[in-house]
Amino acid sequence: DSGVTQTPKHLITATGQRVTLRCSPRSGDLSVYWYQQSLDQGLQFLIQYYNGEERAKGNILERFSAQQFPDLHSELNLSSLELGDSALYFCASSVTVNTEAFFGQGTRLTVV
Amino acid sequence: GNSVTQMEGPVTLSEEAFLTINCTYTATGYPSLFWYVQYPGEGLQLLLKATKADDKGSNKGFEATYRKETTSFHLEKGSVQVSDSAVYFCALSDPGMDSSYKLIFGSGTRLLVRP
Numbered sequence: 001d002s003g004v005t006q007t008p009k010h011l012i013t014a015t016g017q018r019v020t021l022r023c024s025p026r027s028g029d030l031s032v033y034w035y036q037q038s039l040d041q042g043l044q045f046l047i048q049y050y051n052g053e054e055r056a057k058g059n060i061l062e063r064f065s066a067q068q069f070p071d072l073h074s075e076l077n078l079s080s081l082e083l084g085d086s087a088l089y090f091c092a093s094s095v096t097v098n099t100e101a102f103f104g105q106g107t108r109l110t111v112v
Numbered sequence: 113g114n115s116v117t118q119m120e121g122p123v124t125l126s127e128e129a130f131l132t133i134n135c136t137y138t139a140t141g142y143p144s145l146f147w148y149v150q151y152p153g154e155g156l157q158l159l160l161k162a163t164k165a166d167d168k169g170s171n172k173g174f175e176a177t178y179r180k181e182t183t184s185f186h187l188e189k190g191s192v193q194v195s196d197s198a199v200y201f202c203a204l205s206d207p208g209m210d211s212s213y214k215l216i217f218g219s220g221t222r223l224l225v226r227p
Contacts (some may be wrong), residue, residue, distance in 0.1 A: 043220070045216065102158070
């Protein structure tokens, strides 16, 4: 158990809908990363937050957004969902921006 | 830009066979290199890492050496077990201009070890 908790584990929703994925980092970790794992794109970095502030952005679609709250948990919001958004979404956390990141078990999103 | 290329799988071996999974990288700076493992239905676990040239990372019988001259970080294990069956990802972290230690992953190599 990495100490990073993601909920829900599985999510099935219809095209056009909006979902929120939640991540609780390890106790004491200030940095949160979101990654998407899909069959065609592999594992891709989406976005990073550090202590509530956006730190870096990767290949994140405009339909997607994220935030990190004062208690350091993070949410990834996916809207106007398309079939191609079906993927495993991972959250990872680290103590600071340049230390080893620990991954959660992921949320499997299926868009039908 | 930065990228990681690893050998395509699946790699199928018999128990106690020698394992090599090739990984090469392209980076503009001086990256740290990692191998992550993903067991079925689970998240990613860090297997080993190396932060500078000629460093050797090792864990659970797996080893990889950071070779700057060949931009490689090949994963090796002398004798694989059935329990090593998983998907292995090579990754790099190069802070670059945004000082973010985000990971850039290779495409993953599935390893299947037969009894």
